Amino acid sequence: MPLVSSTTMLQAARAGGYCISAFNVHTLEMLQAVVEAAEEQQSPLIIQSTMGRESDGLTITSISEREEVENMNVNDESSRQPGNEELRIGIVGCGVRASIAIFPALRNAPVDLVAVCDLDLSKAQYNARKYGARRYYQDAIEMMEKEDLQAILVIGPAKVHYQVAKEALQRGLHVWMEKPPGETREQAFELVRLAEKHRRQIQVGFMMRFATANQMAKEISQRPEFGGVKALYFRYMANPYPDHPAFYLYHCIHGFDLARHFMGEPDKVFAREATAAPGQFHQQASLSFVNGSIATLDMSCLQEWTSPNVRLEVTGVGKHVIVENSAEITYYRNAPIRPSHARDQAHFVEAVARLDDSQDALTWQPNQNWATLYSYRGYEDELNAFASAILSGNEASANIEDGYIAMKLLAAVEQSAQTGKEVSFADFEVGDR
Numbered sequence: 001m002p003l004v005s006s007t008t009m010l011q012a013a014r015a016g017g018y019c020i021s022a023f024n025v026h027t028l029e030m031l032q033a034v035v036e037a038a039e040e041q042q043s044p045l046i047i048q049s050t051m052g053r054e055s056d057g058l059t060i061t062s063i064s065e066r067e068e069v070e071n072m073n074v075n076d077e078s079s080r081q082p083g084n085e086e087l088r089i090g091i092v093g094c095g096v097r098a099s100i101a102i103f104p105a106l107r108n109a110p111v112d113l114v115a116v117c118d119l120d121l122s123k124a125q126y127n128a129r130k131y132g133a134r135r136y137y138q139d140a141i142e143m144m145e146k147e148d149l150q151a152i153l154v155i156g157p158a159k160v161h162y163q164v165a166k167e168a169l170q171r172g173l174h175v176w177m178e179k180p181p182g183e184t185r186e187q188a189f190e191l192v193r194l195a196e197k198h199r200r201q202i203q204v205g206f207m208m209r210f211a212t213a214n215q216m217a218k219e220i221s222q223r224p225e226f227g228g229v230k231a232l233y234f235r236y237m238a239n240p241y242p243d244h245p246a247f248y249l250y251h252c253i254h255g256f257d258l259a260r261h262f263m264g265e266p267d268k269v270f271a272r273e274a275t276a277a278p279g280q281f282h283q284q285a286s287l288s289f290v291n292g293s294i295a296t297l298d299m300s301c302l303q304e305w306t307s308p309n310v311r312l313e314v315t316g317v318g319k320h321v322i323v324e325n326s327a328e329i330t331y332y333r334n335a336p337i338r339p340s341h342a343r344d345q346a347h348f349v350e351a352v353a354r355l356d357d358s359q360d361a362l363t364w365q366p367n368q369n370w371a372t373l374y375s376y377r378g379y380e381d382e383l384n385a386f387a388s389a390i391l392s393g394n395e396a397s398a399n400i401e402d403g404y405i406a407m408k409l410l411a412a413v414e415q416s417a418q419t420g421k422e423v424s425f426a427d428f429e430v431g432d433r
């Protein structure tokens with residue numbers, strides 16, 4: 001059966017006065033059945049399906065089918081048709097985090113995964129096969145030299161984010177990196193400068209900005225009715241951590257970025273910690289911002305991951321919004337007071353029994369089904385945003401400047417906790433900013 005474009009088929013059908021059957025196929029058996037039937041009937045046929053992953057619609061029912069589909073993804077260049085709208089990327093780091101969160105979250109992003117890399121070649125090989133990259137490498141520079149890439153994603157230790165980003169920028173590549181953007185604010189600042197010099201973008205993986213409920217909170221906080229953001233509370237709890245700098249660098253940094261995302265330029269910082277053992281502490285940081293707003297960050301590695309561990313509360317004027325566990329959002333809008341029905345007055349009874357469209361709280365909870373493609377933790381949306389920004393020439397966010405500011409806040413909070421004194425954010429600049 002020859003393959004022709006649907007335009008050719010439809011033109012012939014119009015001229016010949018007949019119609020053409022179109023089938024959605026979801027299994028290889030269905031595909032076989034409709035092709036055999038069309039051959040038998042000598043009939044043209046249009047087939048629609050997604051030939052990528054099980055969750056995209058093609059149900060794979062046997063091991064041999066699975067192998068067939070996987071081989072198509074990994075080895076057959078003709079099975080991919082990356083258009084101009086796909087960003088050609090390579091990924092450095094195929095460890096736990098990359099494999100659990102980043103590779104799967106790229107599923108619907110406008111990217112063409114060209115190659116992957118890990119110091120441990122078996123991890124690179126596994127992820128290339130699993131996620132359909134064409135080639136895999138052990139050395140990031142070799143991958144950048146040999147492949148025709150537009151951007152690199154780096155998911156490794158902090159030092160590797162810095163090192164690989166430098167190499168990528170010098171080769172004219174854009175960079176998406178996991179947080180933190182280096183081990184120190186000096187490294188982050190160097191990346192700010194290099195990105196400017198090479199006119200390339202770096203997006204830092206502050207995915208909390210992109211969690212659907214947090215995006216909703218941000219949008220609400222910008223409405224005129226909200227009255228401006230006056231205060232923010234952020235809670236983030238984790239298990240006892242091996243060492244103090246690592247918890248700051250790899251976890252608390254999320255809180256610093258999120259506070260800034262809502263409040264703008266920081267001003268003063270005061271922090272203190274209750275310490276259980278070296279590296280195990282509960283920290284409360286109080287930040288003030290140039291616009292007069294304040295934030296309290298309550299971050300700890302004395303609790304546990306497995307309980308609901310994140311809460312965000314943003315306060316405006318007579319209104320506030322709460323995001324629980326990055327998922328459920330409630331917008332409190334100065335609801336009417338509902339007097340007790342014991343008072344037995346007609347107008348009170350009406351207020352008690354009726355929801356007020358304009359003032360009662362609005363709550364949104366994510367629903368787990370195929371039709372609700374929200375970004376619970378923000379991974380999908382942050383990667384989509386990066387690829388879309390680069391492809392369209394728009395500015396990526398959170399960019400490396402945001403990453404640098406988060407690193408400065410981290411240093412300020414750490415120093416305040418150590419000295420017991422309030423510090424000025426401006427004192428933590430590197431170079432001229």
Ligand SMILES: NC(=O)c1ccc[n+]([C@@H]2O[C@H](COP(=O)([O-])OP(=O)(O)OC[C@H]3O[C@@H](n4cnc5c(N)ncnc54)[C@H](O)[C@@H]3O)[C@@H](O)[C@H]2O)c1
Nearest residue numbers: 093094095096097098118119120155156157160178179180
């Ligand atoms: N945003 C989040 O929710 C979140 C959560 C967890 C981890 N992370 C981030 O993910 C990053 C990785 O964490 P992880 O738990 O996956 O660590 P990991 O150790 O499991 O993975 C890191 C991988 O990088 C590889 N690697 C190291 N140096 C390399 C190099 N020079 N070239 C190529 N590969 C190299 C290692 O072999 C390893 O496979 C960390 O920076 C962390 O901050 C983010």
